[in-house]
Amino acid sequence: MRRPPVIQAAAVALLTLLIPAAGHLFLINAVSRRIHAIDSEASWSGIRFGNDAVLLVDASLPGTGLSADSLWVIVEGVPFHAKPVMAVGAGGSLYSGQYRDEELSVSDGGGAELVLSLMDVSLADGTLLTGSRICGEYTCFLDGSWGSADLSMVSGGFTGVFQSVSGIPFTGDELPGPLAGHTVSGRCTGTEGNIWNVAGLITEIDGRPAQALFTAEADRGGLQSASLSMDFSQVSEPAMALLDSLTGGAVITAAPAGSLSVFLSGADSLFFTGALEFQELSVYREEIAPDTITTEAFLFCSGGVLPESCQLFVDTGMVRLNSAEVYFTLDVSWETRRMMRLFLYNHSLTGGEITSSVPDELMGSLNGLSLGGELDFAAELLLDWDYPDSSNFSIDIDSRGLRVNWSPVSFxxxxxxxxxxxxxxxxxxxxxxxxxxxxxxxxxxxxxxxxxxxxxxxxxxxxxxxxxxxxxxxxxxxxxxxxxxxxxxxxxxxxxxxxxxxxxxxxxxxxxxxxxxxxxxxxxxxxxxxxxxxxxxxxxxxxxxxxxxxxxxxxxxxxxxxxxxxxxxxxxxxxxxxxxxxxxxxxxxxxxxxxxxxxxxxxxxxxxxxxxxxxxxxxxxxxxxxxxxxxxxxxxxxxxxx
Missing domain, CATH: 1.10.3810.10 (Biosynthetic peptidoglycan transglycosylase-like)
Known part of the structure; x- marks a missing residue:
């Protein structure tokens, strides 16, 4: 049965009034719950609505020491699913509840300290600008056990610089991939919301100059993905410092070049591709040779790390010393079973490549040796720290095609x-x-x-x-x-x-x-x-x-x-x-x-x-x-x- 036009018009008018009213009720309820979660004794004399914000008039949060003529609560989402994410009061005090439950305390000067459950402390100040659309613009200085950052934030986005960062802010997670255990500084830009997206440039690693591009994406569950790419020529100082720490006292001088790309997907998989070249590499260590070795070297590898299963793998690898190339694969596991399996091979290594690639300092009395032909070899090494008797070594060499053109040692x-x-x-x-x-x-x-x-x-x-x-x-x-x-x-x-x-x-x-x-x-x-x-x-x-x-x-x-x-x-x-x-x-x-x-x-x-x-x-x-x-x-x- 068709409704009369008058009844239909009345129904439309009623819905037009009820839907916003219901949305406002949901919004008031959400804001009230969030503010009372901060201070159960919180009160206010009135509420005004704006786009993406609610104004609480004569707000008082005695449990935190905050009393303001007006307290703006920034919200996200549509009315029936609104979510309070930020509160800004008179004097610029700031409260953000987007990721974790925090506690708010207010300083005498009207600023605010945001004390997180991880004992990180963030300081912020700013102002609200009003217009046809209410939005927040503020600058903040963040400081915690993870490092520090100066950010300018507006309309859901931010830009800024960060200093001596060793972990993911407010999550307790360390930096991913090759940056784990190091501190970085640089600049970044990004967007905030349910999902945070960040991109930037690392300009220092452990206080040494560097140039490395990165991106990251995070949500309530933490870091979801990240990527890092760097030119080794732009990170020569930290790269050489790392090399020095790995070589146990060797004196090394080099000018590294090449690139490294790392992609992190979730918390359980990291993939990398790297090419590292040393055009002028000098190494001295008493256990290697009595004199300093000078050579050229190149390393390429592609693989990944699976943190949850404690595994690292290189499925494609190659190391070149001058002109001699050796290909390899590598599998390493730790925690439940500490093992390493290394497979090396080259099915057509020529005699000329061998003699031209071994530095004179390693040749000793064999300097001037000339080889021809080629050899085919494959070797596998298994090291098992938990069960040493399971360690193994095997090698297959076909040197029938290798010949000696001239040798300084005669038999x-x-x-x-x-x-x-x-x-x-x-x-x-x-x-x-x-x-x-x-x-x-x-x-x-x-x-x-x-x-x-x-x-x-x-x-x-x-x-x-x-x-x-x-x-x-x-x-x-x-x-x-x-x-x-x-x-x-x-x-x-x-x-x-x-x-x-x-x-x-x-x-x-x-x-x-x-x-x-x-x-x-x-x-x-x-x-x-x-x-x-x-x-x-x-x-x-x-x-x-x-x-x-x-x-x-x-x-x-x-x-x-x-x-x-x-x-x-x-x-x-x-x-x-x-x-x-x-x-x-x-x-x-x-x-x-x-x-x-x-x-x-x-x-x-x-x-x-x-x-x-x-x-x-x-x-x-x-x-x-x-x-x-x-x-x-x-x-x-x-x-x-x-």
Whole structure:
């Protein structure tokens, strides 16, 4: 049934009156609840309405000490869903209740302090401008445990500067991504409301000049997303300070270039892409090389961090030293399981790239080395701090295509039994000896066929069980070294094979540096190509340090037992093998004239293991275990004549 026009017009007029009235009632109720949440004794004599604001006349908040002729309450939302977000009274006192429950206190000067539940303190002053649309314009200084900021705010937006900021204001959260743990200063602009959007420029990191662009978005739940992009040339000072802190005392000079981009999504995922270049990089550290290294380096990586699951990953990475490139992936976890997995590879690394990329300071006696062809390698390292025995290392190298065009170190004379080769040895007592490596020039040189048959099993049991199977390097040795070092939390065991030990003794000094280790790797690879296993073992047995000015097992046999190497018993040979890691340290046994019980047990263990592996027959093992060590007139000063 159609309503009469008069009734329809009356209904429209009634709704026109009731809807605003109802909206005002909802708004009054919302404002009243919010003000009474601040002070339950709050009162006012009247209410006036404006666009986006409510004016409370003769307002009094005795619990806070505030009394004002007028108190403006800024609101957001439509009438039926209005939300009071800010109160401004006479004298410019400010109250903001947008994010958390706070307490308001008013200073004698009419300013206001906003005390947050996190004990952050914000000071503000300002005025309200009225017009066809009531809005707030004010400036404020914010200061708290997170840092400080000077902001100018108007119509839902703000601009300003911030100083020494270490966290997200009013949230208790630290800065995201690579800025965590650092302080930043700069300028910003943004909008406020249910969602805050901020963009700006970081001009200082930890007090050092920088240039980094950032954006951030936050709501009631905290930081929702953020991005950071920087040019490393604009943050060279903080970047170098960070590099210094990570390199443990190395002296580094460089001019970094490149870029870093970081994107944070919510609280549980951060993604990054970075490219860092050092065109002139100088590094000095005693453990690396005796001289300052000068080179060029480049690093690219792309990955992410998952804070909730405590994981970091690099799914695409590449490091380049001069022209040699190595690709990598990386996975790190912490908290529930502290692990790191690193995978390195290059399927076509050329010899020219290798020799042109290794700095001269690392080459040492190999300076001028020229390589050709190429090699293919892949290596995987797993470190497990919670379960060290799960740590692992594996490597696959195909060097068949790699060739030596020229080397300053020659192995041709070493290969020949009468080639006239010699080496200079220096012991830990400071004695030096030049030893000829053939019988023509050294009547005391013991050829392989004259070495006792039980010598190799005992030596390999103690030093290199896979000597006859590897090509100079042993994954087993490296793996066990890593596990022992992880268990002890320090370096306690090396991973050198007999071939590596011989390469070091023949060509290198005693310094423990990265440079020496790199040279040792090349020389070992080269030596395994030139010398047979028998020749390697033969030279090793004739030059290794075993006492003060005592080199080789034949001299040691005379020095400790007054007999030749070929005449040593199994137990006597096992003893000499047992002191190889530290002849000077264990020399005290001979000085005392007897072995302590724990070292007798170690010698027994070497012999027993050889028996269990089938390297020594049962009768020989039984006889050796029943034998005793007797030092026969060992001379403690000077050498032994051949």
């Amino acid at each position: 041709s004379r070493l290969r020949e039994e009468d080639g006239g080769a010699s080496c200079t040895m220096r012991d830990t007592w400071g004695n030096t000896r030049t030893i000829s490596l053939d019988t023509l020039h050294n009547s005391g040189f013991v050829v392989f066929d004259s070495i006792p048959a039980h010598f190799e099993p005992l030596l390999c049991c103690a030093e290199d069980a896979s000597f006859r199977r590897h090509s100079g390097f042993s994954e087993y040795h490296i793996r066990n070294s890593i596990r022992a070092d992880m268990t002890e939390g320090r370096f306690v065991r090396g991973g050198s094979t007999l071939s590596m030990q011989l390469a070091k003794n023949l060509f290198l000094g005693r310094e423990k540096t990265l440079a020496r280790k790199l040279q040792e790797v090349f020389l070992t690879w080269r030596m395994e190509r030139w010398l047979s296993k028998d020749r390697i073992l033969e030279i090793y047995a004739n030059i290794v340090e075993l006492g003060p000015d005592v080199f080789g097992f034949d001299q040691a046999a005379l020095y400790y037992f007054d007999r030749r190497f070929a005449d040593l018993s199994v137990r006597e040979t096992a003893y000499l093998v047992s002191i190889l890691p530290g002849p000077k340290l264990y020399h005290r046994f001979a000085e005392a004239g007897a072995l302590p019980g724990y070292w007798q047990s170690y010698v027994d263990r070497l012999i027993s293991i050889c028996g269990r592996r089938g390297w020594l027959d049962d009768d020989l093992v039984a006889s050796a275990l029943a034998d005793t060590i007797v030092f026969r007139g060992a001379r403690f000063i000077g050498g032994v004549d051949n």
